[in-house]
Amino acid sequence: MTGWRDEVPGIRKNAGQWKAFESKGNCVVLAGPGSGKTRTIVMKVARLVTEAITEPHRIAVLTYSNACVNEIRRRLSNLRLDDESRVLVSTVHGFCLVELIMPFARLAGVSVPEPLVVATEAQRSRHFGEAVAEVLGRRTDYKFRMRCEVARMAVQDRQSPAWTGDDRVERKVVDAFERRMARAGLIDFDGMVLAGVELIDKHEWVVHR
Template sequence: MPLRSVSAAYLAHAGDLASNPGQQAAYDSMGHCVVLAGPGSGKTKTLVLKLARIMAEDVGAPRGAACITYSQECARELTRRLERLGLREAPNLFIGTVHGFCLRHLLMPYGRLADLPVPFPLAVATQRQADQAMKRIGDRLFGVGHPPPPHGCLRHSVSGRSPPQG
């Protein structure tokens, strides 16, 4: 559902930012916004209200907005708070991680232009699939039973088909 059709419920909460000049400045800023502050300082609240305002007042089709974070947990929290304001998922809004943004908006649409072998449909490997792939790689490179490769090598694995058996 397009966010424009939703009431301006965010305005009732935007007044809460007036008591904090930093939050108010971030909310009122035009263009890109990066909020750097300590825990519990109201970063998420400020970003959610700013994003709600941007979607309601500034972004018209075919334009869109992206709210990029570093963790899935943060992306889920941003989405939950937007939903509390009555804002639902929209095709012109991306809320997610850096990796998700690159995958959905760069690799998938433009990978074929660079002759990258991007399988379709693309699926992100589960943690179990990533751990199994890491074990197979370790077994092939270092021998069966050898300690696995360094932690984190496949943390952002992408899989388009079943892994090769061997």
Template sequence: MSAETEALLAGLDEDQREVAQTLRGPVSVLAGAGTGKTRTITHRIAHGVMTGAYRPDRVLAVTFTAKAASELRSRLRLLGAGGVSARTFHSAALSQLGYFWPQVVGGLAPQVLPGKSRTLAQAADAMRLRFDTDTLRDVASEIEWRKLSSLGVEEYAERVDERPLPNGITPEQLLELMAGYEAMKDERRQIDFEDVLIIMTGMLEVEPRVALQVREQFRFFTVDEYQDVSPLQHNLLRAWVGDRTELCVVGDASQTIYSFAGADSSFLLRFGSEFPSAREFRLEQNYRSTPGVVRAANTLMTGRPGALTLAATREDPKGGSTPLVQGF
């Protein structure tokens, strides 16, 4: 190992270092809170770039918020891997859609709506339905859940009785409004943010030249916060990856925060079934919290699917101890 590589990996603990040195996929990293997962995956990517295992322009790191993507880019830049693309699912898909739409369909891609509520209100007016702002906002959230769950309106209709309905709307009105919203968008050549993922997934699945170009551009994938992936995002990711296995996913099933929007932690938990050759790592050294907090967290998580057993590296406040290895 070169001195430069050794210097890059020197600040990692043993478990983090093992992940960072495993440069070929598929790789699953179960990482508890405060265990340095972002530090680990950025060092893994930077290590791959430094050693020539990855060309930086062939790497796509994906996360769920613009803030998190910006943080990934900043860290990668500081580690000498500034040429790596770090984006949200929506940002990456929107960029690809804008590029491929003129080639596949012709003309400019449809306008992306900044939000759903205005169009929903107009669709409701056209159907002579009246709903307040809160109801329309809740309908917009339900449309988002439906699409991220990869359900069409007809499929959703079969499950509508299982869903908590927005106040002041019947199942029949909800389905009518959903259909009216989609029809109005189509008439105006508009799409919403979930449509971006749906359309791009479809292009990759049915247009071989699109799939070939995207898979030639990006050969190595890393997904942070994988416990928050939705069925639609998972479909897009698999379309990006194709039949290859150069995929590293990182997450903690106990930290799923987007279940209301279709997130499904089972994709993280069954990664090994989806990719039988996958290597699984666990990061359980907590550098953030005191022993009492860590014990409480372990107690709460005991018995849950994918639960990790965290170990505190800090002492109680009176001890004044700080970790030698940073966990952030």
């Protein structure tokens, strides 16, 4: 195994990777497969953990698949940085569920099922189909479902004018879907993210605990 500083010369040779590695604040990395995105991110995490993050704080590395979680953990382990008390590697949904919803949702009054039951894809599809039938009285195609999912994630605050200010049918379907899921005592993966965002956005004590 090597230390992360031993890998720095390789990052320095690539101008884009070095710029991301040296960046301060928010940074978006856009590159194709095999271009070294994961390597650069892991190196940046190693640097932050070593130079900027002090106990009892830790850094969260969030991704969208378990395969990516395992790969990042493997690379951090190779750099001798696999201490979970300092680095949390998780999917976005796992982070929202374990680190936000389970410990804080009830304390903050955020509406989630009790007990917390994650919907299967079959349950999710059934409730969505029933919501469509309730609002439209007919079936729709896959493209309409995608529009509903985009609308659902684009505006987290259901009380805001951005959500209530027009009469778009996608939002009516989403409202009906979320009501049906709540009555069934279910939460889906997008619902986890929405609840997590609500906890962070509206309850400062969750972020600064």
